[in-house]
Each structure stands twice: as structure tokens, then as C-alpha cells.
Amino acid sequence: MNSAGAANAAASVDLPAGFACHVGNIGIKDGTDDVMVLAADRVAAAAGVFTKSLFSGASVRRSQANIADGRVQAVVVISKNSNVATGAQGERDAANLANRVAELVGCEPGQVLVGSTGLIGVPYPEGKIDTYFDRLIAGPGPALDSNDAVAAATAIMTTDTHPKTASASAGAATVVGIAKGSGMIEPDMATMISVITTDAEIAPDRLDAMLRRVCDVTFNALSVDTDTSTSDMVVMLANGAAGPVDEAELETALGAVSLDLTRQLAFDGEGAETLIVVTANGARDDAQAKRVAKVIVNSPLVKTAVHGRDPNWGRVAMAIGKCSDETDIDPDRVRIRFGDQEVYPTPATAEALAELEAYLASDEVLISVDLGVRSDGTAGSFTVYGCDLTDQYVRINADYTT
Template sequence: MKGFRFSAVEAAIKKPGRLDLALIFSDYPAQVAAVYTTNKVQAAPVLISRERSKNGRCRALLVNSGNANACTGEQGMADALECGRRTAEALGLSDEELLIASTGVIGQPLPMERFKKGIQPLVDGLDHGTLDDVARAIMTTDTFEKIERRSGEAGGKPYSIRGIAKGAGMIHPNMATMLSFLVTDAEVDGAFLKSAFTEAVDGSFNAITVDNDTSTNDTAVIFANGAAQNPSIKAGTPEGAAFAALLHDVLLSLAKLIVKDGEGATKFVEIRVKGAANQADAKKAALAVANSMLVKTAFFGQDANWGRIIAAIGYSGADVQQDRVEIRFDDVVMATGGVFAGGDAEAAGTRVLQQKEFRVTIDLKLGAGEAVVFTSDLSYDYVRINADYRT
């Protein structure tokens, strides 16, 4: 990856023994696009980065795990600004050129002395670190790092897109706790980068759910520094379409990894709604099913209880006519015309739910609206992990 450097150190922000403070740095001024949580309670780093990314140009991103710096009042804002200022100064940047992100426990002040001690080693390590180090440093309850890479070409010049993400619980993004950072050495028109990134996020991170909780810290950012020296990629061109497709592919792959790593998850489930009156109704129905605690526990128990699914569809707010609904588990018809398909379907459906990955298809037979949402089951381990999270 041309023109980007990475670093991660152990600052013992929550506890020692792991990387937890990381830096992404572009050697050149970069176009930046970002999407943030829609939760009305927002962490200090989100408020700061939201303002700084509005101008569409930044050089670096400072991120920590172990502490969200959310609901920490004026002191939390001051701490975030000071951490950013010290890092920007060490990099030779203005404060406005640096974005900040945090993830971890809400409501706890940053351990500033440990944080400040980590900044200079972090900057000094830029010539030795990797994006994989950053991916490890941003993990909280994740069980593995999430990294995706793709390559493209524009004007005869090859370029790369690399992305990382973290998230396993508090996952229901509206832009999960989730962070995602992407870097590309492609030269990309700023307006096109913003629209392509927003659209790709909507079709990926906004199409997953683990536990129906939207974080105070959700942040997704892409930096494009043009080091590949390709002609600027613009909207309405074949190169633009190809770049947007690669970007969507990276984000969707990362989003799926988040669901597969869902806290305590044993199942990865695609909820596909078709035949809805419109796309908005399809998304409502898909999310209602994907977020239903009863549906998710049935998936965990391998119980082919399609009744919980049709109930969720009914309260979703989508236009539904009960006597038209068809529900399938993979290719097994569980209900048609809103009525149970019979005992053979029960047995076949149970076999589908015994798989680690499967699809639930819901046909409302009212129109052309379609939507896909990815979800996980809800297991005993989810309760254990979240009951012990702060201890």
C-alpha cells in the first residue's frame, strides 16, 4: 500500500498485555469520507472527528480500545482533544488533520498518563508497524482481527483498497460497537468518494445486526491519498463503477466477519425479504426478523419455529398480507399463504438450522421491494460475555 504507514502499541488503557493504541498515517494529504453513529448519545471522539472530516481532507487517525471516552463530560472532550493535539504535534500536523476514534467501556475517564506515554512510541513505530497491528489493537470482545484487501486499476495504474474493522457486540449500526477504517492509494474525486462510501456502508454495515444495540462510538472512515498516481476516479465512469464495486465488496466482507464473530454466536444467518411493497418495507421486515430475540434463540436451539418469524414480520411496520406470506429455510418451504407447510417441512427445516450458515427467505408477494440483512443467533455465551464485560 503506497503512502500509508501504521503503528500500534500497548498503553494498558484498560489492562496490560495487548495492543490498544494505534495510528494510521498518510504520507500525503488524503481525501477522507466518514460515516458516524446516529445514536443521539455520542462519544467525544465522534463529535471531534465528525467536525474535522467535514472538510474532506485529513492525514491521520488515532484510535484506542479499552475505553470509549463516551459520557465523560467536558473532561472527556478535553482529554480527547489533548491526545489528538499531542499526536498531531509529534507527527508535524495541525490538529484538524487528525481524526480520533475510541472503543471500549462507556462512562470511564481516559487513563491520560498511560495514554500520553504511548503517543511517542506510537509515532516512532510508524516505520515498523502494519495494518494487521492496527486491526489487533482495536479489538475488544472480538475473537479475531478483521482485514480485507482488494486491488483495482484506473488509467493503467494499479491501486489497492485495504480495510479493517472491529465489532462483535453492540452491533446494530445506523450509519455496531463497531469501527472500520479503510485506506486506498487511489486518487479519487472527493465528492464521489463520499457518495460511494456512504452507499457501500448502507449496503454492508447498515445491513448487519447482532444484538439490536447501536453504539455511541460507531465510526467508519476511508482515506484516499492518490499515491498510486492514477487519473482521478470520478462518478459516472467505468473506473468509478469498478472502484465502488470493490469498496462495497471490502465493506460487505468486513460486515459479514463482524456477524460471524458476534458475541457467543454459533450461526451466521442471511435474512432475505423479497416481494415487499417497496424497499423500505423490505428492510423493516428483514430487520424485525433479524433483531427478534425469540427468532435468534430459536436459531440457537435449532428450532424450526417459523411462527416467530411471521410474528416479527407482522409487527415490523411493513405492509403485510398474512395469506400471501411464504417463508423458506434455504430451499425448504416452511409456510406458504401464511400457513404451515406440514410435518415434513418441520424435519427438513430443522436440518437446515443445524448448519452453521443458512438463509431465511421471506416473500411478501406484494411488490418488487427487496432487502438483505445478516444476523447471528443468541446463545448462552452472549449473556456470559456481556455479564462479565467490565470485570
């Protein structure tokens, strides 16, 4: 992982042993890859967290039902169409997609997770998915003939500027994750789409608890624009090919992969030029620290100040002040820093402010806040990840459907 956690994915990242994938173009929107099928060579332990949006898509609901027993063999993701707000046809399309992938892989339809991301309110193009899978299933060789995680990550992109992959080791096992996401990112149990695979052996209930713990401090600590997607899901498959490993090591590896992907997603926010990391400490508990840090990273004024290389700490103070329900926060005990430089309550010198302007031009900017609520070993702390707000973000989203 690089210092900003945001460089383009490596040229080649292999999936763990026992996993293979297929990528291709169905013609959902254009001529770029828009379908990714990833499968294990056996039924795998599986866990997932999904958006809580009231407008969650048919694909999300299908996956939630299919993962309920903790056993999955394949994941399919369609990009450039979310299959959200498409009524009964969308439900049929999600079911049909699971059926076709099951036929391709040789598993049960209930062992297939379905993801879909892109434009809301538009049905899949009629007939194209069936035509594509008919051809794929009838092909002369195995369809899942690749272990290239970068290709898989590329196929699920929408407005992303580069594929996002990360990997780590846990004993004899490997953890590899791919993710997509650039805008409409403010998690609500999950964020964007991420598929994580490992050849470690672990029981589904243990995997589920582990994934949720890690999501809470990585994917659920991410925000680009405060908007929760209708299609969010983070899913993990463990096929056991490498045998059991120390679960603490596995969780550490999963945490490293998830944090790397989180930082890549934040840095690749639509139009973003700067990764913003906000840490709040000295809080009553971790939950309070997270609420305050999120308010700061989500503030349009803080985001634009960073983009403009303006060390305007007053905007950070303003954001903290919006947390009016946190009555134990006393402004006289709060301390604010940009990087290593304290800017409140001790005012920065003119020389220090000039240095901060240069610091804010960095690829990564750290804003830290000591809330002063607690100073002992029970003090809460939390770190969140976001990005600056640029005019390019407005242009990308103003022109999204046209």
C-alpha cells in the same frame, strides 16, 4: 471471502501503497495492544459516517469536526475505553490525542480522526497517553513502521475473538479495510469502528457519496443485539498514490470489502455460533423490505430458534406480524423459506423438517421472505446480517465490567 464471510482474517494483509501504521500498548486496561495509529504519506481525501446516538463520545464529535472538509492524514483508535460520558475531560482528552498524533505524523491536529471504543463513563488513565507518545515521538526510528493491516485490526479489538480485515482491487488501486465489533451493534448511520484505506485518487465529495451508498447496504444492514453504540464510525481515506481509477470499479471493490467485514462482524457477534442472513423481497420498495428483514433478524425468538436448530417458522411469521404499520402486507400472500425449503404457506413434510434441523446447524443460515406486495420489476428487496443468540452472549455482557 469464504462462504460464511466469517473466517479469521488472513495471516497477512498489507495496507495500500502510501499508508503505514503503528500499534502498541498504552496500558488503558491490560497488557494487550490498545492503540493504533494509521497514516497516509500525504493529506488524503476522506469520508465518514458516524453514530447518531445522543450519547456519542468526545472522539466521535472530534472526528466529525475534523473530517468536515474532506481532508485527513491520520486516524488513531484507542481500544478498551470509549471516552464516552466523560464530560469536559473527555473533550480535552480527545483534542490532546489528536494533537499528539499530529505531532507524531507531522500533520495538523485537524487532519487527525480519533476513534475510541470500550467501557463507557471512565476517563483515560491520567498521564499514560502523554507518556506513551512522548516516548514514541522521541524514539530513534520512525514510529509508523508497519503496513500490517491484521496487526492494526488486532489493536482495536475489545470483545472480538479475531481481527477483521478485507481487501479488494480496483484497477491499479487496492482497497483494504479493518473493523472491530462484536456486541452493541445495531447501526444508526454507521456501526462499530471500521477504517478503510485506498491508494485510489478520488475527490472527497465523490468518496463521501460512495461510502454512504455502500454503508447503507452493508454496515447499516448489520445487527447483533439491537443496541446502537455511542462510538460507531466508518471512515475511509484515499491518498491517490495509485492515481485515478474507474469509480464504478472502486465502488465495487469498496462494496466487497465492506460486505466481507459486515459478515465477519455478524458471525463474531458476542457468543454467536451462526451467521443469520435474512432477505426480504416482493416488497413495496427497498425501505419496506429492510424494515421487515431487520425485524426478523432482530427477533430474540428467531435468534434462539436458529441457535436451537429449531425450524420454527412461526417465529418468522410473528416477527413479520409486528410490522403493523405495513398495511399492504397480506399474510395470505407471504412466503417464508429456510434455505431452499418453503415452510409457509406450503407446510414442510416431516422429512423436510428433519433436513432443516441439520441445515440450521450450519455456520450460515438463510431466511428468505417474499412479502407478495409486488411481483414486478419495481418490487423492493433487501438483505440484512445478524447472528444467533446464545447463553454466552448473556455471560459476556453480564460480566463486562467485573
